[in-house]
Amino acid sequence: MSGSWNASARFPEFHPLTEALASEPPPPGVLLEASGLSRWDSRFVAAVARIQDLCRRRRVPVDDSALPEGVRRLLRLATAVPEASDVRRVGGAKPFLARLGAGTVRAWEESLNLFTFLGEVLIALGRLFQGKAQFRLPDLLLVIQQTGPGALGIVALINFLVGLILAFVGATTLSQFGATIFVADTVAIGTVREMGAIMTAVILCGRTGAAFAAQLGTMKVNEEIAALRTFGISPVEFLVLPRIIALVLTMPLLVVFADLISILGGLLVSSSVMDVSPTVYIDRTIQAIRLKSFLLGVFKGGIFGFLVAYTGCLRGIQCGSNAAAVGEATTRAVVAGITSIIVFDGVFAVLCNALKI
Amino acid sequence: MNPDTQIEIRNLTMAYGDYVVMRDIQAEVKPHSVFVIMGGSGCGKSTLLRHLIGMIRPAKGEILYEGQSFWSMDDDRRQQRLRRFGVLFQGGALWSSMTLLENVSLPLGEYTDLSAADIREVARLKLALVGLKGFEDFYPSEISGGMCKRAGLARAMALDPEILFFDEPSAGLDPISSRNLDDLILELRDSLGATIVVVTHELASIFAIADDSIFLDPETRTMQARGNPRELLHSDNPKVRTFLSRGNPSGIPASH
Ligand SMILES: Nc1ncnc2c1ncn2[C@@H]1O[C@H](COP(=O)(O)OP(=O)(O)O)[C@@H](O)[C@H]1O
Ligand SMILES: [Mg+2]
Numbered sequence: 303m304s305g306s307w308n309a310s311a312r313f314p315e316f317h318p319l320t321e322a323l324a325s326e327p328p329p330p331g332v333l334l335e336a337s338g339l340s341r342w343d344s345r346f347v348a349a350v351a352r353i354q355d356l357c358r359r360r361r362v363p364v365d366d367s368a369l370p371e372g373v374r375r376l377l378r379l380a381t382a383v384p385e386a387s388d389v390r391r392v393g394g395a396k397p398f399l400a401r402l403g404a405g406t407v408r409a410w411e412e413s414l415n416l417f418t419f420l421g422e423v424l425i426a427l428g429r430l431f432q433g434k435a436q437f438r439l440p441d442l443l444l445v446i447q448q449t450g451p452g453a454l455g456i457v458a459l460i461n462f463l464v465g466l467i468l469a470f471v472g473a474t475t476l477s478q479f480g481a482t483i484f485v486a487d488t489v490a491i492g493t494v495r496e497m498g499a500i501m502t503a504v505i506l507c508g509r510t511g512a513a514f515a516a517q518l519g520t521m522k523v524n525e526e527i528a529a530l531r532t533f534g535i536s537p538v539e540f541l542v543l544p545r546i547i548a549l550v551l552t553m554p555l556l557v558v559f560a561d562l563i564s565i566l567g568g569l570l571v572s573s574s575v576m577d578v579s580p581t582v583y584i585d586r587t588i589q590a591i592r593l594k595s596f597l598l599g600v601f602k603g604g605i606f607g608f609l610v611a612y613t614g615c616l617r618g619i620q621c622g623s624n625a626a627a628v629g630e631a632t633t634r635a636v637v638a639g640i641t642s643i644i645v646f647d648g649v650f651a652v653l654c655n656a657l658k659i
Numbered sequence: 660m661n662p663d664t665q666i667e668i669r670n671l672t673m674a675y676g677d678y679v680v681m682r683d684i685q686a687e688v689k690p691h692s693v694f695v696i697m698g699g700s701g702c703g704k705s706t707l708l709r710h711l712i713g714m715i716r717p718a719k720g721e722i723l724y725e726g727q728s729f730w731s732m733d734d735d736r737r738q739q740r741l742r743r744f745g746v747l748f749q750g751g752a753l754w755s756s757m758t759l760l761e762n763v764s765l766p767l768g769e770y771t772d773l774s775a776a777d778i779r780e781v782a783r784l785k786l787a788l789v790g791l792k793g794f795e796d797f798y799p800s801e802i803s804g805g806m807c808k809r810a811g812l813a814r815a816m817a818l819d820p821e822i823l824f825f826d827e828p829s830a831g832l833d834p835i836s837s838r839n840l841d842d843l844i845l846e847l848r849d850s851l852g853a854t855i856v857v858v859t860h861e862l863a864s865i866f867a868i869a870d871d872s873i874f875l876d877p878e879t880r881t882m883q884a885r886g887n888p889r890e891l892l893h894s895d896n897p898k899v900r901t902f903l904s905r906g907n908p909s910g911i912p913a914s915h
Binding site for chain 2: 436520524526528531533535
């Protein structure tokens with residue numbers, strides 16, 4: 303078999319050749335001829351390599367002596383190291399049961415990790431109260447500064463808008479009964495019990511939880527965490543505790559701030575659009591907010607702060623050792639953080655209902 | 660046990676989960692010597708180093724320090740032992756949120772009773788020893804890779820360790836910096852009397868600093884040779900000869 307090749311933009315068809323090679327008995331030999339070849343590039347070499355591969359599998363000798371010297375040298379280079387047969391990456395489709403099993407094992411390991419880390423954090427907290435933890439106050443203050451005052455702007459913006467939205471939503475139903483004055487109650491209760499804490503937690507999850515995961519993940523990749531360990535310094539005490547404590551302290555304060563701003567948003571809507579005077583609005587708001595509801599929101603803020611910091615740090619500490627893993631850790635931190643916030647909020651709602659808070 | 664042995668690796672098998680990296684490693688490290696772990700990329704050199712510094716528990720076998728098995732010591736003893744190690748990681752692994760001075764000071768603050776002023780003095784001295792005088796207040800991101808490694812070395816030396824571990828100290832450095840680092844390593848051995856364990860595959864470094872070495876081979880998943888690299892050049896193991904002579908199995912290194 304022979305043929306003239308040139309490196310035109312389109313490859314010649316392989317079918318005739320593969321069919322000839324597949325026939326029984328196989329052809330006695332393949333002669334590669336390239337008299338018409340003027341220029342060639344890697345595509346040409348790749349095509350020849352593929353033919354050689356096919357022939358080798360069928361044990362058909364190939365004569366490539368007519369090919370240009372450069373092509374033959376490249377081919378020799380490509381075949382100098384035999385294909386590593388045991389390094390094929392495992393992957394591709396596995397049977398359903400295998401995937402189910404692997405998924406279950408992974409989920410089990412994940413939850414083990416979750417609780418192991420929780421245990422480590424609690425032990426570290428215990429050591430902190432005994433005054434034995436490797437914990438630096440300046441680190442704590444720095445994280446507080448970054449997560450608290452640093453977040454005021456975005457927390458204010460979002461909660462102001464949430465206040466507006468609550469007021470408009472309340473107005474559409476309440477005005478049907480001529481009870482627009484109760485917009486103040488809707489905004490106040492909605493904000494103080496739920497939205498203030500949730501919105502702030504979600505913002506901090508995206509802003510701070512992600513940052514924690516990225517910071518700790520990068521430290522893991524750079525072996526900074528390993529370096530801490532070699533000095534006998536516990537990464538949980540040294541890195542995780544300040545972050546968790548900072549968020550548990552700042553979140554309740556941010557929630558109070560968020561409540562105020564959101565009520566301000568409601569006030570703006572009702573006084574400008576719904577003709578409720580600001581004094582009346584404020585009066586109703588003060589009557590609507592019970593101390594219990596307010597404290598509930600603030601308390602939830604503290605819990606959410608813990609959840610955000612915990613998931614962020616957990617994903618960061620668990621991060622693999624390459625740059626892609628840091629991105630993955632960050633994503634997983636945000637997803638886990640927001641999920642846990644909503645789940646815990648649901649639990650709180652059920653509990654509060656049962657306890658009549 | 661030979662009383663003249665600081666670290667003894669006995670029948671060590673290293674694994675990540677089910678994946679066995681190396682099996683049956685045997686070696687002894689003598690005090691005040693430079694011990695080199697060599698082998699191609701990905702063969703498990705860093706893994707062995709992590710075993711030696713107690714970060715990974717052996718799948719099988721033991722590591723003994725002055726005759727005591729590391730993992731059968733109680734926790735306090737193990738922590739004390741760890742404090743006598745200094746480790747320089749592959750990229751320096753400086754704590755990126757701290758200045759160089761703070762990096763070196765942190766271990767001093769944790770484990771010594773020195774006053775804050777004394778800690779600063781000592782940390783400054785360590786940085787000066789590695790040629791980083793004047794860079795005390797720089798952050799790791801503001802200095803070059805070679806300087807990061809030297810700063811990492813200063814931090815590793817902070818607590819005057821008896822044993823220093825280096826993971827590929829000269830990787831990514833230009834030949835001159837790499838040469839200077841080799842000289843520094845020899846200086847540490849001679850002036851501080853430290854025992855030094857170095858992971859490297861740079862031939863020039865290996866011949867310049869090694870008193871003793873082991874060669875790990877990824878294909879057989881075990882150690883292939885032990886001894887001074889100059890003697891290993893004439894070893895009857897072709898793999899070792901090939902490695903030490905840059906692929907020239909006749910045994911004459913290209914650079915010597
Ligand atoms: N954390 C880990 N988990 C699983 N496998 C690992 C891990 N670290 C390294 N390995 C594997 O162990 C082998 C040895 O790695 P390493 O000790 O880093 O090699 P070297 O330092 O000699 O280049 C490699 O095949 C690597 O893929
Ligand atoms: Mg390595």
